[in-house]
Amino acid sequence: MPPTTRRTILLAGALAAPALSRSARAATVVNAVLESEAVILDPYFTTAAITRSFGTHVFDTLFAMDSAGAIRPQMVETFSSAEDGLLWRFTLRPGLLFHDGAAVTARDCALSLQRWAPRDAMGRLLLAAGAAFEAADARTLVLRLREPFPLVLEVLGKPNAPVPFILPERLARTPGDTRLTEVIGSGPFAFRADLWRPGNSMVLEKFAGYAPRPEPADFMAGGKRVKIDQLSLRVMPDQATASTALMAGEIDYQQYVPFDLLPMLERARGITLMGLGGxxxxxxxxxxxxxxxxxxxxxxxxxxxxxxxxxxxxxxxxxxxxxxxxxxxxxxxxxxxxxxxxxxxxxxxxxxxxxxxxxxxxxxxxxxxxxxxxxxxxxxxxxxxxxxxxxxxxxxxxxxxxxxxxxxxxxxxxxxxxxxxxxxxxxxxxxxxxxxxxxxxxxxxxxxxxxxxxxxxxxxxxxxxxxxxxxxxxxxxxxxxxxxxxxxxxxxTIPAAYRSTLRGLPQSSFPMFWNVEK
Structure with missing residues (x-):
């Protein structure tokens, strides 16, 4: 057993505090029905959108795309590149933690990207440019290239599956052709494996150790502030059943609404439709x-x-x-x-x-x-x-x-x-x-x-x-x-629908539940 230190005692207290506060009040739970059930939880193992939706809540990325398509720092605090474009340095934000309480390090990032890149089309192009990731120190990630690659930030911040999410070193060492057997990220929500009921529901819980960026959230970028205690992902394969549950108040959000039920949902009290273009x-x-x-x-x-x-x-x-x-x-x-x-x-x-x-x-x-x-x-x-x-x-x-x-x-x-x-x-x-x-x-x-x-x-x-x-x-x-x-x-376009009791829901075709209040 590792020695108990003042830091670990303080960390344990910080992580336990929200649980204590929740015991004094009812937990705020958002019940959502997404496009399908998440069955593959390894974020690099498939391009299925449902795995990405799971991943965007549980994991985090070095960079992220905003609603205008610009790539902005996410886990990264500062970055620089050499004039010839062959050397990049990325400094992580201080205080980043994985869901098991371990600090996120540049080594975690380097090994994660090495596992991810061969499985992604843009990652393979980066590798073809001679990309090599290494940790200069605990917070500094270095990328060396054999030839210039103008889209470095676009690759590291892309929202397209498989997304270059960051894993702990022990998970990042899992061979690329072997699925993860444990899900530990550093994102705003933590996966509760003990509460997972395949075919029925999955619970993602607010991660008290998550440090959001200071700027407002903007699509995948910015400060992802979690204002609910739990996100319960309910499994309802029949979309009409889900819509009925939404109108009855049994669920709060339905990612895909059946087109033939749109007129009914448009008339339903307390229901808001989200239909986006472009x-x-x-x-x-x-x-x-x-x-x-x-x-x-x-x-x-x-x-x-x-x-x-x-x-x-x-x-x-x-x-x-x-x-x-x-x-x-x-x-x-x-x-x-x-x-x-x-x-x-x-x-x-x-x-x-x-x-x-x-x-x-x-x-x-x-x-x-x-x-x-x-x-x-x-x-x-x-x-x-x-x-x-x-x-x-x-x-x-x-x-x-x-x-x-x-x-x-x-x-x-x-x-x-x-x-x-x-x-x-x-x-x-x-x-x-x-x-x-x-x-x-x-x-x-x-x-x-x-x-x-x-x-x-x-x-x-x-x-x-x-x-x-x-x-x-x-x-x-x-x-x-x-x-x-x-x-x-x-x-x-496939409209989403949600109860009007949800406030602050990001307007996106990607389901996102940070900044949401109920």
């Missing part, structure tokens, strides 16, 4: 498996550009016109800095053209195995596509399951052809963050590869200005249309 919209995609028939053949993959009718899909899932972007042929989201039309003429819905194109391929009736999430809008999108596939001459095998099973199935290189999914727009606005382009030629479910794309991604990361990156984004998109890593089924 980068807070979503992009739906059919992700294709390039290793298994029939989509191992690029000509067969390209037939799908004639079979996805974006307006029909968004209409089928019930998106009101005011929440849909119409037809969008840009991989990088419409109404975004890199919006592109390069190659977009391929997105041309016509079942007749699809029949003719399919007849000219080697297709021999192999089943298109579609993984569908039961009761989701993704399943509705899949059903529309399935009908079009059948009309064009494909054999279709629709397999319905929950999202956790889809995540497990998509990790296998056989047994599936495509799955339907949607992602936050902020994840898809750049070639470096778009899941299905940024991971070209990487070990990433779908395994799409065109050797021309990775060098262009590296060039994009080195480009000195927006104009240069825009030209490269166009070039990458033109190639991606031929590669067909995924086919977009639409750009749209």
């Amino acid at each position: 980068l807070h919209m979503f992009q739906g995609n059919f992700r294709l498996n390039h290793l298994a028939p029939p989509f191992d053949d690029p000509k067969i993959r390209q037939v799908l550009w004639h079979l996805v009718d974006q307006p029909a899909v968004t209409q089928a899932i019930g998106v009101p016109p005011r929440y849909a972007a119409g037809r969008c042929g840009s991989f990088w989201m419409c109404d975004s800095p890199y919006e592109s039309t390069a190659g977009a003429e391929a997105l041309d819905f016509s079942v007749d053209k699809a029949k003719a194109a399919l007849a000219a391929t080697s297709y021999a009736g192999q089943p298109v195995v579609m993984l569908e999430v039961q009761g989701s809008i993704s399943q509705t999108a899949s059903m529309v596509l399935a009908q079009n596939l059948k009309q064009a001459g494909f054999t279709v095998d629709q397999q319905v399951m929950d999202w956790g099973t889809v995540l497990a199935r998509r990790a296998r290189k056989e047994g599936w052809s495509l799955f339907s999914v949607y992602a936050n727009g902020i994840d898809m606005i750049s070639p470096l963050t778009h899941f299905y382009v940024a991971n070209t030629c990487a070990d990433y479910p779908g395994w799409s590869c065109d050797p021309r794309i990775p060098p262009l991604l590296a060039a994009f990361a080195r480009a000195p200005d927006l104009a240069g990156r825009k030209r490269l984004a166009d070039e990458i998109q033109a190639i991606a249309y031929g590669l067909t890593p995924a086919v977009s089924w639409g750009q749209f």
